[in-house]
Amino acid sequence: MAVNKALDTDCLFSTLKARLGLPDHMLKKLPEAPEVIAKAFTFEKEHSDLFGGRSLAQVGVFYSDKTRDHTFFGNIRKGYYRDYAHALRLFFGAGISADTLFLFPETPEQYAVVILPSALIMREEELDSMRRYLANVGHVLVCGPSCLPECDSAWVLPTMPKLNNPSDFFDTMANGVALKDADWIVKTELTPSTEPNEWKAVAEGILYNPHRIGDGELEEAILELVCKYVAKPPVEILYSKGYWITMFETEDAVIAHFLAEDYDTDIDHELDQMRFHRSRVNYINKVELIGIDRTVRLCSDAKVEVYTPFCEESAEVQSNNGTHSITLPEKTSYAIMKFLK
Numbered sequence: 001m002a003v004n005k006a007l008d009t010d011c012l013f014s015t016l017k018a019r020l021g022l023p024d025h026m027l028k029k030l031p032e033a034p035e036v037i038a039k040a041f042t043f044e045k046e047h048s049d050l051f052g053g054r055s056l057a058q059v060g061v062f063y064s065d066k067t068r069d070h071t072f073f074g075n076i077r078k079g080y081y082r083d084y085a086h087a088l089r090l091f092f093g094a095g096i097s098a099d100t101l102f103l104f105p106e107t108p109e110q111y112a113v114v115i116l117p118s119a120l121i122m123r124e125e126e127l128d129s130m131r132r133y134l135a136n137v138g139h140v141l142v143c144g145p146s147c148l149p150e151c152d153s154a155w156v157l158p159t160m161p162k163l164n165n166p167s168d169f170f171d172t173m174a175n176g177v178a179l180k181d182a183d184w185i186v187k188t189e190l191t192p193s194t195e196p197n198e199w200k201a202v203a204e205g206i207l208y209n210p211h212r213i214g215d216g217e218l219e220e221a222i223l224e225l226v227c228k229y230v231a232k233p234p235v236e237i238l239y240s241k242g243y244w245i246t247m248f249e250t251e252d253a254v255i256a257h258f259l260a261e262d263y264d265t266d267i268d269h270e271l272d273q274m275r276f277h278r279s280r281v282n283y284i285n286k287v288e289l290i291g292i293d294r295t296v297r298l299c300s301d302a303k304v305e306v307y308t309p310f311c312e313e314s315a316e317v318q319s320n321n322g323t324h325s326i327t328l329p330e331k332t333s334y335a336i337m338k339f340l341k
Contacts, residue, residue: 003259007246008055013037020283021275030283043309050255050307050336053248057097058230060111061087062104064119064126071120073145073157076188077181082214083118083144090219092244093261095237096226102126104133111138113229115222117213118144120157134205139229141199141222144212150202153210154195158188179280199225235339236299238323242292243335254302258328258335262290287333294328302339308332 004011015033044051061084068074068081091098098115103126105111114133119142122130134140142148145155161184163169172180195210197217202208207225211217234254237245243258266286298304301322306315313329328335 008248016281017283019279019281020271021277021279022271023274023276026271026274040309047307047336049250049253050338053250053253053255055097055099056233056247056249056254057099058110058112058233059091059096059098059226060101060105060114061091061098062114062116062119062126063100063102064122065102066121066123067119071157072159072161072188073118073120073190075185076158076190077186078188078190078214079158080118080120083212086214086216087115087117087222089244089261090213090222091226092246094223095240095245096223096230097233097245097247104129104138106132107136108133108138112231113139113141113226115213116140116142116146116148118146120145120147122147134203138205140206141225142202142206142208143218143222144193144210144214146208148202148206148208150206151208151210152202155193155210158190161188234300235302235337238297238299239293240296240298242289243296252341254300254339254341256298256337256339258296258332258337260289260292260333263333264288264290289331289333292332294330294332296326296328298324298326298337300324300339302341305338305340307336307338309334309336 013033015031015036017027017030020027063084064080071080074080088098088100099111101111101114104114130140142151145157146153161169163184169182169184171182171185192215193210193212197209197211199207199209199221209218209221213222233247234249235247235256240258242261244261246257248255264286265284267282268285271283299322304317304319304324304326306317306326308315308329311329311332315329315335316327318325326337
């Protein structure tokens with residue numbers, strides 16, 4: 001639920017415990033969905049003012065479903081989706097709210113810059129929307145393989161795998177329930193770009209770097225370019241380690257959602273040994289945060305209120321000349337900060 005609320009999307013929740021492959025008398029002892037979700041839903045009902053408003057995302061990340069679904073580059077494990085997801089993680093981790101775009105906006109009013117990571121194929125309507133956006137003085141950062149002729153991409157990408165047995169092309173289901181990706185999806189390697197790692201202006205409003213963002217070499221340069229184009233946000237993130245951040249604006253406040261990025265998890269191994277079959281549903285009994293710093297620092301002239309929906313303890317707030325230093329309770333996976341106008 002926290003992921004949905006941080007992204008301002010609807011939430012459909014189910015424990016899926018019927019898929020565990022356990023006998024009915026054991027399933028009855030496991031909690032039902034309302035028991036698991038009650039605390040979160042109750043918090044939302046009591047604090048409805050924290051869940052709404054206009055997205056303050058200033059960066060758009062274009063999602064190319066044609067590349068993902070209709071090319072072999074989109075279907076391998078280290079292909080297109082890794083670059084798209086890496087771009088979003090980069091911005092969320094840096095405290096820059098980003099939205100996924102399926103078409104370019106007409107003007108750069110909200111999205112002063114749009115990232116185009118490894119879009120190998122684009123529909124004509126998508127290209128038309130990009131041209132209109134550029135004509136209205138928008139900025140596009142293109143990286144990795146690209147279908148734009150201006151970029152003159154030299155990438156050589158995977159085509160249909162050469163397999164001796166046609167069945168090796170398809171995923172398999174072990175015992176009818178456990179999905180196993182075909183080896184060509186997992187093992188296909190892509191050689192990194194050998195071209196210079198530099199940004200070039202290839203057309204009015206378009207900067208291109210042939211390297212892939214998913215290879216981990218472009219983060220600093222992309223953040224620097226984005227900060228050059230976007231306006232200063234109403235709440236500036238000075239330090240936040242291990243949290244993804246999104247922001248929304250209501251009539252009376254700016255609301256920032258902090259969601260922990262990484263977790264160490266484990267399953268109930270005793271129950272696992274009793275299962276009739278293996279599916280991709282497991283009974284998880286361990287979720288521990290990894291790589292966070294409890295203290296975050298933000299810059300805003302507004303007064304801040306801090307909410308920790310899943311913690312009993314309250315956060316400690318120290319404010320001085322527009323800088324807020326906030327120490328979150330231990331094991332805070334999700335925090336909401338409301339900056340009153």
